[in-house]
Amino acid sequence: MSDFIQIWPGQASDYAHSVDLLILALTGLIIALSAPVFILIVYFAVKYRRGHKADRQHPMNRNVWLETSWALIPFFLILVFYVWSTGLYFDLHQPPANAMEVQVVAKRWMWKFQHPGGQGEINELHVPVGEPIRLNMISQDVIHSLFLPALRIKQDVLPERYTSLWFSADKPGTYRLACAEFCGTDHSLMGGSLVVQTQADYAAWLEQFATDNTLAAQGAGLFRTLGCSGCHESGSTRRAPSIHGLYGRPVALSDGSTVVADAQYIRDSILLPNAQVTAGYPPIMPTFKDVVDEEGLVRLVAYIQSLGSASPVLPQGVAAGTLAPQNLAPEGTAP
Amino acid sequence: MSETVTGRGGSEEASREETVNETQSERVSYLRAGHTLRSWFFTTDHKRIALLYLISVTFFFFIGGMAAGLMRTDLLTPQGDVLSNEGYNRAFTLHGVIMVWFFLIPSIPNVFGNFLIPLMIGARDLAFPRLNLLSWYIYWIGGLFTLWVLLAGGVDTGWTFYTPLSSMFANGNVVMAAAAVFVVGFSSILTGLNFIVTIHTLRAPGMTWGRLPLFVWSHYATSVILVLATPVLTVTLALIVAERLFGLGIFDPALGGDPLLYQHLFWFYSHPAVYIMVLPAMAVVSELVAAAARKPVFGYWFIVFSSLGIAAVGFLVWAHHMFVSGMSMYVGAVFSFLSLVVAVPSGIKVYNWTATLWKGHISLDPPFLFAMGFIGLFVVGGLTGLILAMLALDVHVHDTYFVVAHFHYIMVGGTVSAFFGALHFWWPKMTGRMFSIGWGRLTALFIFFGFNMTFFPQFILGYLGMPRRYHVYDPQFQVLHVLSSAGSTILGFAYLFPFAYLLYALRYGKPSGDNPWEATGLEWTVPSPPPKHNFDEIPVVTREPYDYEVEKEGGA
Ligand code: HEM
Ligand SMILES: [Cu+2]
Ligand SMILES: [Cu+2]
Numbered sequence: 001m002s003d004f005i006q007i008w009p010g011q012a013s014d015y016a017h018s019v020d021l022l023i024l025a026l027t028g029l030i031i032a033l034s035a036p037v038f039i040l041i042v043y044f045a046v047k048y049r050r051g052h053k054a055d056r057q058h059p060m061n062r063n064v065w066l067e068t069s070w071a072l073i074p075f076f077l078i079l080v081f082y083v084w085s086t087g088l089y090f091d092l093h094q095p096p097a098n099a100m101e102v103q104v105v106a107k108r109w110m111w112k113f114q115h116p117g118g119q120g121e122i123n124e125l126h127v128p129v130g131e132p133i134r135l136n137m138i139s140q141d142v143i144h145s146l147f148l149p150a151l152r153i154k155q156d157v158l159p160e161r162y163t164s165l166w167f168s169a170d171k172p173g174t175y176r177l178a179c180a181e182f183c184g185t186d187h188s189l190m191g192g193s194l195v196v197q198t199q200a201d202y203a204a205w206l207e208q209f210a211t212d213n214t215l216a217a218q219g220a221g222l223f224r225t226l227g228c229s230g231c232h233e234s235g236s237t238r239r240a241p242s243i244h245g246l247y248g249r250p251v252a253l254s255d256g257s258t259v260v261a262d263a264q265y266i267r268d269s270i271l272l273p274n275a276q277v278t279a280g281y282p283p284i285m286p287t288f289k290d291v292v293d294e295e296g297l298v299r300l301v302a303y304i305q306s307l308g309s310a311s312p313v314l315p316q317g318v319a320a321g322t323l324a325p326q327n328l329a330p331e332g333t334a335p
Numbered sequence: 336m337s338e339t340v341t342g343r344g345g346s347e348e349a350s351r352e353e354t355v356n357e358t359q360s361e362r363v364s365y366l367r368a369g370h371t372l373r374s375w376f377f378t379t380d381h382k383r384i385a386l387l388y389l390i391s392v393t394f395f396f397f398i399g400g401m402a403a404g405l406m407r408t409d410l411l412t413p414q415g416d417v418l419s420n421e422g423y424n425r426a427f428t429l430h431g432v433i434m435v436w437f438f439l440i441p442s443i444p445n446v447f448g449n450f451l452i453p454l455m456i457g458a459r460d461l462a463f464p465r466l467n468l469l470s471w472y473i474y475w476i477g478g479l480f481t482l483w484v485l486l487a488g489g490v491d492t493g494w495t496f497y498t499p500l501s502s503m504f505a506n507g508n509v510v511m512a513a514a515a516v517f518v519v520g521f522s523s524i525l526t527g528l529n530f531i532v533t534i535h536t537l538r539a540p541g542m543t544w545g546r547l548p549l550f551v552w553s554h555y556a557t558s559v560i561l562v563l564a565t566p567v568l569t570v571t572l573a574l575i576v577a578e579r580l581f582g583l584g585i586f587d588p589a590l591g592g593d594p595l596l597y598q599h600l601f602w603f604y605s606h607p608a609v610y611i612m613v614l615p616a617m618a619v620v621s622e623l624v625a626a627a628a629r630k631p632v633f634g635y636w637f638i639v640f641s642s643l644g645i646a647a648v649g650f651l652v653w654a655h656h657m658f659v660s661g662m663s664m665y666v667g668a669v670f671s672f673l674s675l676v677v678a679v680p681s682g683i684k685v686y687n688w689t690a691t692l693w694k695g696h697i698s699l700d701p702p703f704l705f706a707m708g709f710i711g712l713f714v715v716g717g718l719t720g721l722i723l724a725m726l727a728l729d730v731h732v733h734d735t736y737f738v739v740a741h742f743h744y745i746m747v748g749g750t751v752s753a754f755f756g757a758l759h760f761w762w763p764k765m766t767g768r769m770f771s772i773g774w775g776r777l778t779a780l781f782i783f784f785g786f787n788m789t790f791f792p793q794f795i796l797g798y799l800g801m802p803r804r805y806h807v808y809d810p811q812f813q814v815l816h817v818l819s820s821a822g823s824t825i826l827g828f829a830y831l832f833p834f835a836y837l838l839y840a841l842r843y844g845k846p847s848g849d850n851p852w853e854a855t856g857l858e859w860t861v862p863s864p865p866p867k868h869n870f871d872e873i874p875v876v877t878r879e880p881y882d883y884e885v886e887k888e889g890g891a
Contacts, residue, residue, distance in 0.1 A: 141504060
C-alpha cells in the first residue's frame with residue numbers, strides 16, 4: 001500500500017506466498033461463517049425490537065437437525081484447511097538434504113551466525129537467493145525465537161538443544177529478523193536483518209569476509225588444542241571410539257540402547273560424557289562443560305561432521321536434523 | 336446451618352438517613368443486616384461476600400488498567416519515551432498477572448456466581464459459607480503479595496513465567512510473584528469446590544438438572560476446571576521456586592532439566608484457565624440473551640453440553656501454545672486438530688444465542704447491549720483462534736500482536752463486556768436501585784467502539800510481524816500503534832463511566848422493584864435487594880427455565 005501505513009508484509013519466498021494464500025482463504029471462510037451472526041443480530045434487534053409489531057409466530061425452540069448441521073458443516077469445511085496448513089507445516093519440518101547449513105547461536109541479546117566457510121556475523125544473516133538454507137540453532141542462556149516475518153517463519157531457540165529452521169528465499173533484498181520469545185531486558189532490541197543476495201553478490205560477500213579456515217577447520221584446531229585428539233585420534237581406538245565416519249551413524253551405548261550420532265548427541269557427549277557411553281569403552285572422558293563455549297561446540301560438531309559418515313541420516317519430523325557432509329563447503333553453486 | 340457472626344443487627348442506627356426513600360425491601364435486606372465493619376469482614380452471607388469481591392476485583396482491574404495505560408502511552412513512539420526497557424517489561428508482567436489472576440479468573444464467578452447461584456437454585460447460601468469467606472481472605476493474601484511485588488519494583492518474566500528465564504535469569508521479584516499466584520490458586524480451588532457441592536446438594540425441590548439456569552450449568556463446568564487444573568499450576572510454581580532458590584534442576588537444561596517441560600505444565604493449566612475466564616461470561620450472556628428476547632433459550636441442552644464439552648476438550652489442547660517450541664511435528668498435528676474440535680462447542684453457543692433472538696421481543700437496554708457486544712467480539716476472538724490453531728499460520732503469528740489481539744478480543748472484549756453486562760443486569764437486584772439507562776447504553780457503545788479501535792489494529796500489526804512484548808519497535812508500525820493507543824483512551828474512559836452513574840444510583844436512583852427487566856429465574860422472585868436469607872420459604876420449582884410466554888399469560 002502506501003508508505004504511510006503498511007497493511008501487508010513483504011514476501012520473500014514461495015512459502016510466504018503459500019501462507020498468505022492460506023490465511024486469505026481461511027479468512028474468507030471465517031467471514032462466511034460469522035457474517036450471518038453479525039447480520040442477523042442487527043437485523044433481529046431492529047425487526048423484533050420490543051414494542052415493535054412483527055410476526056412472532058414460531059414453532060418450538062428445538063431443532064436437532066439445525067443444531068447438528070450448524071455445528072458439523074463448518075467443522076468439515078475447517079478440516080480442509082487443517083489438511084492444507086498441516087501439509088505446509090510438515091514441509092517446514094523436512095529440510096531438503098542438500099540445504100546449506102548456517103550455525104546460529106543466540107544469547108541475550110544478540111544473534112551470531114556462522115557460515116560453513118568460517119565467515120561469522122552478528123545480527124545480520126547473508127544468504128544466497130534460491131538456495132535452501134538450514135539454520136541449526138542453539139541458545140547460550142534462555143529461550144529465544146528466530147523470527148523472519150518476510151518468510152512467515154519462526155522457530156524457538158532453546159538452551160542445550162538444537163532446533164532448526166529451513167527456508168529458500170527467492171527475492172533478493174533486506175528483511176527484518178527479530179527475536180520473538182521474550183528473553184528479558186533488551187528483548188525488543190534483539191533484532192537485525194536478513195540479507196538475501198544474488199549468487200554473485202553472496203559469493204563476493206563470502207570472499208570479502210573469508211577467514212583462513214572453514215568452520216570445520218576451526219573445529220579441527222579446537223579438537224587438538226582442547227586435547228580431544230589425545231584419546232580420539234591416537235591411532236588406536238582402545239581408549240576412545242574414533243570419530244571418523246561417526247556422524248549420522250547409529251551408536252551402540254553401554255546401556256544397550258542405540259542412538260544416532262547427530263549434532264545433539266555429539267554436543268551432549270562433549271558436555272555430559274557419562275550420560276551416554278559408547279558400548280565397550282570405560283566412562284573416563286572428562287566433561288568439557290566449562291572449557292568450551294557454544295560457538296566452540298558448533299565448530300567441533302562441524303569438524304566431526306566433516307569427517308563424514310557412512311550414510312546421511314535425516315530424522316523425519318524432528319527439529320534437529322543433520323545433513324550430508326559434502327555440503328559443508330560453500331561452492332557457490334546454484335541449484 | 337449458615338448462621339452468621341453478625342448478631343449485632345440490633346444496634347440499628349439509621350446511618351443512611353439521607354438516602355432517598357429507603358424502601359421496605361431495603362430496610363430488611365442483606366445490606367442492612369448489620370452495619371459494623373465486623374458484620375462485613377466476618378460475614379458468611381454469600382451476597383455480602385460477593386460485594387467484597389466486587390470491590391476487590393474492581394480495585395485490581397484499575398491497577399492492571401493503569402499498567403496498560405502506561406504501556407499504551409509508551410508505545411506511542413517507536414523508541415518508547417516513558418519507560419525504560421526494564422520498566423516496560425515489568426509493566427506488562429504486572430498487567431498480565433493482575434488481570435489474569437486477580438481480575439479475570441475471579442471476576443464473574445466470585446462476584447456474580449457467588450451472589451446468584453444460591454438465589455438461582457433456591458438456596459439460602461452456598462454449601463460452605465465459611466469456606467467462601469476464607470477464599471476471599473486467601474484471595475487478598477495473594478493480592479497483598481502482588482501489591483508488595485509492585486512496590487518492591489516488580490517482576491520481569493511475563494505472566495507466563497517461562498523458564499529458564501524466570502528460574503535462573505530474571506532479576507525481579509520472581510519468588511514473591513510466584514507466591515502470589517500460588518496463594519490465589521487456593522482461593523480458586525475452594526470456590527470451585529464450594530460451587531460444585533452447592534449445585535449438587537442445595538437445589539430447591541423441583542429444581543431438576545434440566546431446570547437449572549444456564550448460568551448455573553456454565554459455572555458448574557467452570558468449577559470443575561478450577562478444581563482440576565489449578566493444582567497443576569500450584570505445583571509448577573512451587574517447582575520454579577525450588578529451582579530458583581535451591582538450584583534444583585527441573586526446567587533449566589543447564590542443571591539437567593527440560594526447558595519444554597515447564598511450558599507443558601504451564602499450558603496444561605493455562606489453556607483450561609482461559610475457559611475459566613470465558614465460560615462464566617458465556618453463562619452471563621445466556622441469561623442476558625434470553626431476558627433480552629423474552630424467549631426461552633434456543634437449544635438448552637446443546638448449550639449445556641457445549642459448556643461441559645469445552646471443559647473436557649479444553650484439557651486436551653494445551654500444546655497449541657507450543658507449535659514453534661521445537662516439539663515434534665506430529666504432536667503439532669494432533670494438537671492442531673484438537674484445537675479445532677474445541678471451537679465447535681463455542682460455535683454452537685453463538686449460533687444458539689443468535690437463534691434465541693429470532694422472533695423475540697428484543698430490548699436494547701444496557702445489559703443487553705453489552706451481551707450483543709460480547710457476542711460480536713467473542714466471535715472475532717474465537718475465529719482468530721481458528722487461525723492460530725492452523726499450524727502453518729501460527730508459525731508466522733505466534734508471539735506477535737496477532738495473538739495479543741486474539742486473546743484480548745476474548746478476554747477483554749468478551750469476558751469484560753459480559754462482566755459489565757452482568758453488573759448492569761443484576762445491579763438493581765444487588766442494590767435495589769436502578770441506574771441511568773441512557774448512560775448505560777452510551778457506555779456499552781463506547782466500550783464496543785473503543786475496544787475495536789484498540790485491538791483491531793493489533794491483528795494487522797501481528798501479521799506484519801510485530802512481535803509481542805516489544806518496548807522498542809520498528810517505525811513502520813507506529814501508525815497502527817498510535818491508532819491502538821487512541822482507542823485505548825476511549826476504552827479507558829468508557830470503563831470509568833459506570834463508576835459514576837452506578838454509584839450515583841445507589842443514593843439517587845429510583846427503587847428498582849423486584850423484577851425490573853421482567854425476567855424469569857428465582858432470583859427475580861425475591862425482593863431487591865434480597866433479604867439476608869434469600870427466601871422466607873424455600874420455593875418449589877414447577878416450571879421450565881426461561882418460560883417467558885407462560886409468565887406473560889399468567890400476568891405474574
Ligand atoms: C475458540 C477456540 C479457541 C482456539 C482454537 C484458540 C486457539 C489459540 C491458539 C492456537 C493460541 C496460541 C497462539 C500462540 O501463542 O501462537 C491461543 C492463544 C491464546 N488464547 Fe486462544 N483459542 C480459542 C479460544 C480462546 C478463549 C476462549 C480464550 C480465553 C478466554 C483464549 C485465550 C487465549 C490466550 C490467553 C492466549 C495466549 C496466551 C499467551 O500466549 O499469553 N483463547 N489461542
Ligand atoms: Cu527475545
Ligand atoms: Cu490455549
